[in-house]
Amino acid sequence: MAFHQYFNGEIFPVDSPLFKTNDLGLLRGYGLFDYFRTYNGIPFRWNDYWQRFENSARLLKLSLPVSQEETAKMLADLHAMCGEREVAFRFVLTGGYAPDSVNVVQPNFLIRTEALPQDNPAGRLKGIKVLPYEYVRDLPEIKTTNYMHMVLMADEMKRTQASDLLFHKNGEISELTRSNVFIFRENKLITSNRNILNGITRRVVMELAASYFEVETRTVSYEEVLTADEVFTTSTTKWVMPIVQIGDAAVGNGLAGKQTLFLQKLFEDLVADWGK
Template sequence: MNHYCYFNGELLPANQATIKFNDLGLLRGFALFDYMRTYNGKPFMPHWYMERLFQSAELLDLEVPKNETEILYYVEELRELSKMNDCAFRFLLTGGYSPDSMTVIKPNFMIITENLPIEIPERFEHGVKIIANEHLRELPEVKSTNYMKPILLAKEMKSKNAYDVLYHKNQEVSELSRSNFFIFKGDTLVTPHKNILKGITRRIVLQLANQHFKVEERTILLDELAQADEAFTTGTTKKITPIVQVDEQKIGGGEVGTRTRFLQELFTNLIANY
């Protein structure tokens, strides 16, 4: 496949796309992104992803140079150029080129097509193990580009055969490094409501679950994990991935629970018919 990108009004092959060194995203980590995917050749829930992109931009006081309709037009152009049926789109909005390496003048905006990661069925089937780490993202409501923490933890995760990291601070659980966190206590589904990036898959799962379970959006305490019957994480590429272990704490006896499987089925049906 040949990936393409949009950069400040131009469409070009992704491997020819470059940015100058005085961009504030590169020099100062002042940038945000979003990541949308297709199912059945169609962008999935594009309005919700765009809503979030614009919210992140507002919180960083950056202007997105195109409106939603224009962006989704370029998304479709890029997908056609890339000749891919299903793919992902990475949106990146940086503080732009700066004359003094600190002052924002005009943001740089790019959209890049990417391959969707290869899905590993075993993860959906048997669940994953994760580690916990004391951390709180600097601006949790913004999908900023700051991923220092999980990159620094990569070696530890690999050595522990951990799929990802669960953040907590002052005993309060927030989110995984790039996805949201849920537990079942009996028939009650619980997920944190603050200090998190509100995922699109999280939003869908809450809608699906509301029709079948009691749902609580509230703080989850770290030691509450011992009482959880089931746990899972949600994300654009993770969909609903069951979590069967956090550090040494097994959840649901280390087996994927029936309620999680039920939600997985609902989600699979939803995307099959999207």
């Protein structure tokens, strides 16, 4: 049993060379992706992820070669082939092979199965450090493959023991490289709604929080983040992750926030029971 991938209608081992070298994803960065995982063997919020993937494809004017139903069948096949109870799926849709290296002819559609990402239980408990970084993602609503700055800054993050970058521009924050940002001011939960990717975990956390906190979605200033009582980030791989340091500045008292840990527990309970 091993991880496999689906590519344009066929299944291959996950480490097979598949892409010809005139693919627009490779030559022109014209590609989008999505990434999600199972809990208890069941894909988490599959409808939400599929709808986001469809939305990204529509905004990049790429036609999807398969329906949601056909894709669900492939996910089941790939999942069965890997022999693991839990698996992560990565969708990649590129502009496809382009004889003129500019115009889309037929997109290439890939689904990779991958081992679950390494967990970070210490980060969830104690919180992580992020580096402020002046940048706003291009076409932020689309989950494009453009992560140039994240890869470029990987060394610097290691050197400074930071886990991620906090994007801010013109005094306003947007998101981390691959996750959304929330702050608590007293017991009000606030998250940015501009220049962000609409995270599925973000949505789930807002749903969970609604019973306990006032939730505001609006532009959030960098200053507000620096002076917040609690800050955390959400993503498919990070769940609800406290942020306790921004550059050299501690958030609040420098410890993971209590309300953050409360939301984290709600999320953990939800996924622990997923599909049951």
